[in-house]
Amino acid sequence: MPQIALITGGSAGIGQAAAFAAAERGFGVIFTYYRHQAEARETVQKIEAAGGGAAELYLDVADTNSFAQFYGSVEQILRDKWKTSKLHALVNNAGIGGGAAFEDVTEESFDQFHQVLFRGPYFLTQRLLPLLADGGAIVNTGSNSALVSGVEAGYSSYASQKAGLHLLTRYWAKELAPRQIRVNAVAPGSTRTRIVDDIFTRMPEVIPPVVETVPFGRLGEPEDIGKVIVFLIDDASAWVTGQVIEASGGQGL
Template structure:
């Protein structure tokens, strides 16, 4: 059995990815920060369908906690699956803040950096010796980092998500001798809890976003989760160092 680690899997894209992977027979270690009930819900959904999952607390914005998290991963792998390695890593956990460039503060930039770039970078480094040869990594970026999308207010967020794309390419190169594939996905507008449940708080933005999407609607988490699961699986065995936009044609 393959085993995956999915960060930020209490709802939205992370939860969908965990459930999609479990449906394919993959064991899942999923992480949560402030929503333990969401983590338990993900575990219940996986176990209801016969899968196996373990939920562990993790704040991706606090890199000093990563060695202790690694120890918890080692214990979970040993106790649940009788293994000392895992196969797939999905760096999904994230936050979002927006402000015009002229009003973006250093504190805001640092908050975003700790979770969106520094966190995944050093979490992956911390877990690297546990990642099995022939495994795969998917880093969740955003289509706000792509050339055809430039929405005012997101310069800090998009800059850091763009750095994730560059890092993913370099990581794919450096890990290729071990047969480890690394790709990034760039979702568009997706109905998740990001930005403090923005879609629930501002439902009036949904029609405008749907109108900018070629396929005519805002994405659901499963639209993205199934793409991540496919990239990690055998269907993606010859794909590495790529950025794959999963947006339904946003901005076409």
């Protein structure tokens, strides 16, 4: 019987790459989507065509009132598709991005970052804890913008929520240790995703200045981060907990 991983925000970008990598490692995968249902279905089809097992579910991570119903849907999929009642791993990856000068940040935009990047993952994880098996794993997708290596003007609102998620990772690791649940975070650097309305496709001119800050001389790809996430949910990292792992190609060195 496969171990099952639940990945939020898995229809594209880092979450999708993590879903593919997890399936290749033998995990069954449940992942969520928000706007891109067709891409979610296509992701399931690709995983199943490669011999894996996957299912997609709609989730608005900012809508905490929907979490009880979401819990029931996850419980049903586990039972019907994999004949199990437990998740092995939860990956809090769904997110939004964007920047604004401190003096231009609005309460509305700040609250949106808070709801999606911090409040949502906090209460979703709390709600799903009964489904998470003892000895399982939680991975939070943070950001190197919340680390010294990634500080740039214009991201105080976004990065402060990611910093909170990094700190929360350590607290959860402490509190869930009696259940042998490992909790870690991955902190990506600049990665080619659809974040900020697919900025790297819309505005390719922003890429060269970013690449100049990366010793490896390129943007990160979703697959670069997905592999780290899967390492952190796999038993290969069974002695790792409470850590924030930067995956940025050395950005800022």
